[in-house]
Each structure stands twice: as C-alpha cells, then as structure tokens.
Amino acid sequence: MSIKTISAKGMRWLVWSIYFIMLVTIIISWVFYPVRYDFFYEATSVLGGLSTGNAELPNFPSCLIFSIGFGILGAMATFIAIAYFRNSKRFRFAIVKGVLLIVVGLGAIGIAVPHDFEPLRIFHIMGAFMFLSGIAVLNFAFQLLHCISLYNPQCPDRDLDYYIDYTFVVLLIITAAVYFTTEILFYFWPAFPWIQPPLAQKTVLFTAVIAAGLLDLDDIK
Numbered sequence: 001m002s003i004k005t006i007s008a009k010g011m012r013w014l015v016w017s018i019y020f021i022m023l024v025t026i027i028i029s030w031v032f033y034p035v036r037y038d039f040f041y042e043a044t045s046v047l048g049g050l051s052t053g054n055a056e057l058p059n060f061p062s063c064l065i066f067s068i069g070f071g072i073l074g075a076m077a078t079f080i081a082i083a084y085f086r087n088s089k090r091f092r093f094a095i096v097k098g099v100l101l102i103v104v105g106l107g108a109i110g111i112a113v114p115h116d117f118e119p120l121r122i123f124h125i126m127g128a129f130m131f132l133s134g135i136a137v138l139n140f141a142f143q144l145l146h147c148i149s150l151y152n153p154q155c156p157d158r159d160l161d162y163y164i165d166y167t168f169v170v171l172l173i174i175t176a177a178v179y180f181t182t183e184i185l186f187y188f189w190p191a192f193p194w195i196q197p198p199l200a201q202k203t204v205l206f207t208a209v210i211a212a213g214l215l216d217l218d219d220i221k
Contacts, residue, residue: 003083008217011091014080015220018073018104019212022205025069032062043198044205045115045128055116063114070112077105091221093141100138107131128201129183136176136204139211142220143169168211175207 029047030037034057046053048066081101088094110127113120143165182200189195
C-alpha cells in the first residue's frame, strides 16, 4: 500500500501507533527507573533524565529507552503528517491534521532530549509544551472536525457516535484548558503547592489516549 493510496483504516492504525509507542516507552522507562517514581508529583520527563529526579543515581537504561522511544514517536508522527499532506484531497481537513502532527512530532523529538542536559534543556522544555499541546489539540480536532462535517445543531439522527464525539470534544477542551492554565499559574507562582503541572500533563495524556482509542473511521477521514 502506497502512502498516496492509504485507506482510512490504515491511517487510523498509524495514528494509534503514536499512542502505542508513547505508552510502551513510558512503561518500559518506568520499569527500569532506578528509584521510586512519584506518579502524581513528578513529570513524565523525569523518566528520561540523565540522572534520577534528585540527581542521586545515573538513570540508565531508562534514559536511553525514553530518548529512543520518543525519537521514534516523533519520526512516526512526521510520517503520518506527510501521509495526510499527500492525501489532502481524500481526507477532510488533512492539512490541519498534518500541521498538528508536525507539532506533535517536533515536540516528541524535543522530549527525547534529557531534561537535565543543560546545554539543550530549552529544546526539551519547548518540546514538552509542543507535544502536550499538539496531542490535546490534535484529538480535539479529530473529534470536532468530524462533528462539524457530519452534524449540525438540528441533526435529528443523533446516534451513540454523535454523543461520544461531542462528549470528548468537551472533555478535551476542559483538559486542555486545565493544562494551559496550570502551566501559566506555575510559571508565575511556582511555590503554590496546589499547582501541579505533572498531574495536568498526565490528565491530558490519559484523556488523549482514551479519545484516540475510540476514534472511528469517520473521525480519521
């Protein structure tokens, strides 16, 4: 199957591969992380650092696994973006989806840089923001653009798919808003204990994974 003739089913498998690679990378990195990882208070990027969160131990091979995994994820997201660009006449809003996938891909490549490698730390920070923002907006776009193209406010045939799409549009708006708000508040008031960017980041990822798992072929087209 050529990239120019890829089907909606094939494109969905490619999109799913992004989340599969991400989950496998995080889980394996967590398994090999040499100290206890605090899921609620530590960012996922900690698993990919050169050393553990408190810099007491070298973080190998977790760091290597994390960097390779997100590097592959970035390459895969870029490949899917190209597939949408090459099939812009066959998929609705293909350019929009392709651009968002480029953002996700570049963000993943930035995350692959260890967060505690000071010379390139800025690329990791930018990558993390681009990846999480891109993932949130991409899933939002998949659901919302499907709704816009197929439904209207007076639509009498509102089946289960209709309500699932709109439910996740709302959920993704909420999680994205919480994430952006948390990041802004943390930037200005980092000392406030109730501001937890790591938890907001994981909420975005968790919601995005569920939304991606529920994508049907009409969402992808």
